[in-house]
Amino acid sequence: MALLERTSGSRGTGTGPGASPTGRSRRSLAARRERRERRWSPGPDLDRQRPSRSLLVALGLASATLMTLDLTAGGAALDPVRGVVADVVGPAEAGATALVSPVLAVPDFFRTHSSLREEVAALEEENTALRAELGSAAFQRNRLAAYDELTATAEDLGYSLVPSRVVGWGPAQSFSSTVTIDAGTDAGVQPDMTVVSGAGLVGRVVSAGRTTATVLLIIDPASTVGARIGDTLDMGFLTGRGVVGDEGRLDLELVDRTAVPARADSVVTWGSDGGAPYVSGVPIGRVTRVYSSLRETSQRVVVDPYVDFGSLDVVGVVVPTGTTSDRALVGPDGELSDEPGGGEQ
Amino acid sequence: MSTARAAAAAAAVFVALLLQVSLAPHLAWQGVVPNLVLLVVVAAALTRGPQFAMVLGFAAGALLDLAPPADHTAGRWALALVVVGYVAGRVRSEASPTATTVVSTVAASSFVATSLFAMTGLLLGELSVGVGELLLVVGLAVVWDVVLTPFVLPPLMAMFRRLEPARLA
Known part of the structure; x- marks a missing residue:
């Protein structure tokens, strides 16, 4: 707006030096001309700001194009780009x-004695x-009773894990x-x-690069996990609330709407x-509250996850x-299996 | 655009992204972390004007959208940061901006960016949190960004100002 005023003002007075020929002194004329010159000279700021609105539109449309590309065909067009970015940013992260971790450990070091820390770590x-055992024990018992033929394999309910x-x-x-x-994919x-x-x-x-992978946590509102109550085998769907920390609860909606789980059921x-x-058979959490909604004739079960999502580290x-993996796998028996190709831990 | 300035801006964005995903979560407050990438874009806008800031905002936003922990539709942060570059760039005055101007620009930019990101999420049907939760996150993000402004903005703005190409009449 200021720009428009300035240019129109200049044009108004700039009809030519002959417009006011004699009355004023030559000096004021020269000064005015100089001022005009300065106004019209492509100053760095004017030059830079003039096309910014069209640039805004162009970049806005570019963003919309990115969204469209990502939404069509399941984001196949952007997957290679994501892969490249993941390969660059992942190792940097x-x-x-x-x-950063040694820096973060400094306050801990000063705050507690090392012996206490070891003890706390061991107890944790x-x-x-114990908690993991408790969480799946009921389910395992039920499973044994229900599927007798699985007795032989129930012992290795464990799976192979890639530590990361x-x-x-x-x-x-x-x-x-x-x-x-x-x-990432290098680790299998x-x-x-x-x-x-x-x-x-x-x-x-949800996506895996060569050396890193992105994990959608179960507390995400978009995450839905098929879950069942370990004690009664009632099935349901578990969704997150998108809140990390102490409030990070999950909502379980049971398929059988008449079933009422007990408090602390796993x-x-x-x-x-x-x-x-x-x-x-992976333990998720413990039932803390059950709300029944008369209007919807369903139960809303609140589940407290066993995992503390605020302090995730080794998974x-x-x-x-x-x-085949670039590192040693944790086998179903809990032992580290040394792959021939795996050198690093 | 001089290559040195572009390289410095790219490096600043990259470092900000790394700190934002690795260091900041340890200080997070209800999961909300300071948006360091946004601060870089605002610093660029206040010193270099809207055009440079919009381009930087687009690049930084695209990086935020594509770098590993991100799972949303690409282009959402890009759009938000382009608008931030435009809005913050308009604030820039000829003289070096006062502390109040900088802080209020950061607060406004943070609000605009997070809200715009949430709005595109609503439009694309990716957002499934309630309004209360949403406003809480937006508010906390503004507070975080304002708190970090005195520490982050002056060095960044000094860097961008020093890299200004020599102006010859």
């Missing part, structure tokens, strides 16, 4: 996390192990709960694989065909036994 580990660490966290501003892990990780931690179910792999995955995206990706 892993490096940044490695650089034990606690995690979380190296990047998506911001809440993106309104989705995703993390980056430092294992593919999209639609289950991701677990020592405590329970974490999420599933919830485990129900498992999909072919083990993708979720394998069966495992469930892979088929015998997967």
